[in-house]
Amino acid sequence: MLIDDRDLNSGRDAARPNSASRSRAKQSAASAAPAAVIPPAVVASPALPAEPGELATMHRDVTSWFSGIARDLPWRSADCSAWGILVSEVMLQQTPVVRVLPVWQDWMERWPTPADLASEAPGEAVRHWGRLGYPRRALRLHAAAVAIRDEHNGEVPADFDHLLGLPGVGSYTAAAVAAFAFGQRTTVVDTNIRRVHARLISGLALPSQSLAAAEMRLADSLLPQDQELSVRWNAAVMELGALVCTARAPKCQECPVRPSCAWLAAGEPPPTYTPKGQAWHGTDRQVRGAVMAVLRSASSPVIREAFGTSPADLGFAPDGVAIPLAALHRLNPAPEQLERALDGLLADGLAEEHDGGLRLPA
DNA sequence: CATGCGTGGAG
DNA sequence: TCTCCAAGCAT
Structure with a gap:
């Protein structure tokens, strides 16, 4: 179910019957018993914490958790440009x-x-x-x-x-x-944040398949007003989605906002749709990938024939090109598919013609 | 707004 | 082995 205006502005009480007890649950213990099970249809509406204090509590719980567990990634270093x-x-x-x-x-x-x-x-x-x-x-x-x-x-x-x-x-x-990079208060919405919002606020197992405008408004409404806190909140929710509130097998025992999670409260209802996996074997993408591996390792233009014919001696350094060429030949794409892949790479600017062959753009 | 676009690790 | 999917973007 998509979030829309009507859902955003109504059903707070119905959606969050445990709203009044959430603050208490926070203070008592992380092991507080989950709230009573609510029918998924009811919980599926997003509901913001009713009281400003609850929002602040959520901000504190998630950012405090982040302080203790944040991965030490180089682009998070204070001196990273x-x-x-x-x-x-x-x-x-x-x-x-x-x-x-x-x-x-x-x-x-x-x-x-x-x-x-x-x-x-x-x-x-x-x-x-x-x-x-x-x-x-x-x-x-x-x-x-x-x-x-x-x-x-x-x-x-x-x-x-x-x-x-x-x-x-x-x-x-x-x-x-x-x-x-600049410490601004912006609404950051990535797949991790979308999933956390879907579960924590909307009671859904997964976010909708396409990012709706109402989802941005929900993220807006959850964003701390304080600038520095908003930056930390964005990073923290993202990290929560990456490490705990994962797509498969979420580690709810480690979640700092477990007591106020609408999805847990609803009894962990399953996704209402099954995401269609990306095809790979036999696709143009697979062929393009194999061609790109050849071009990356080649130090001079590769003639078109080399991509489609047997891996005979084509004049390349064996160490550099043998492996990717072998991978492409193992794929053995149909001539028309190979042409389509090569033309696509040319059209995308990932390859260019030179001296009768193909190479990375110079 | 649905689709195409790489890759390799985990379950 | 096979399916899923990981800090999206452009068209």
Whole structure:
């Protein structure tokens, strides 16, 4: 069920019958008994804590928990530049922290400022993106570096709208950079925060399939008024979703706001829809990925024939290209699919023609 | 607004 | 093995 205006403004009491006892539950113990089970249909309406004090309590509980458990990530370091934070946010789009860490370190040593990256060929950004996935992000990060150099005097803009204007920066990333790099009070909404709100406030197992406007308004209404606290709240709720309120098998025993969770109170109702998994085997994406692995490791243009024919001697250094070429040949895509993949990569600017072959954009 | 876009670890 | 999914964005 989607959140709409009507739901936002009504049904508070019905949705949160334990509202009056929540503050007490906080003070007594983390092991307070869960509230009585409420029919999912009733709880499915989002309800803000009725009293301002309850909201403040929630802020305190989550941020205090965050202080004790927050991961020591390099882009959270006090001396991390806005550029470093922007790079981390783009790398973290749809990619787990553990895989981002080494690549982010490499990028920061290689290109400590936007101007450093901007002076490189875009293909170098793609090459050093490694296997993070969605290599278009590397291309856009390079384009963002150029825009920062040329249009923002080399400094990452602090303004939300200016950030939003950068390639590869959408509403989430713009809000996150404004908050985490510049300490601004912005409404950050990512998949973790959406899931926490869905459970804690709306009593749903999962957020809706598309981000609705009412969801942003809900996040707005939950955001602490105090600027510094709002930054901490954004980071804390995100961390809560990443470490405790996870998509699968949430660790509710470790949750700092367990006593006031609408989803737990409702008896953990299952999702009302089943997310359709992304197809992978046999898709163009799989072929594109295999082609990109070849281009990243190749130091000179690769002729089109090399992608589709047997892995005979094609004149490449065996150590560099043998493995990715082998992977592509193992896939053995139909000629038309291979062409479609190559043309798509060309259209996306991830590859370019040169000397009768394909290479990363120079 | 639904779809396409990579990758590899966990359950 | 196989399915799910991880700090989204652009079209």
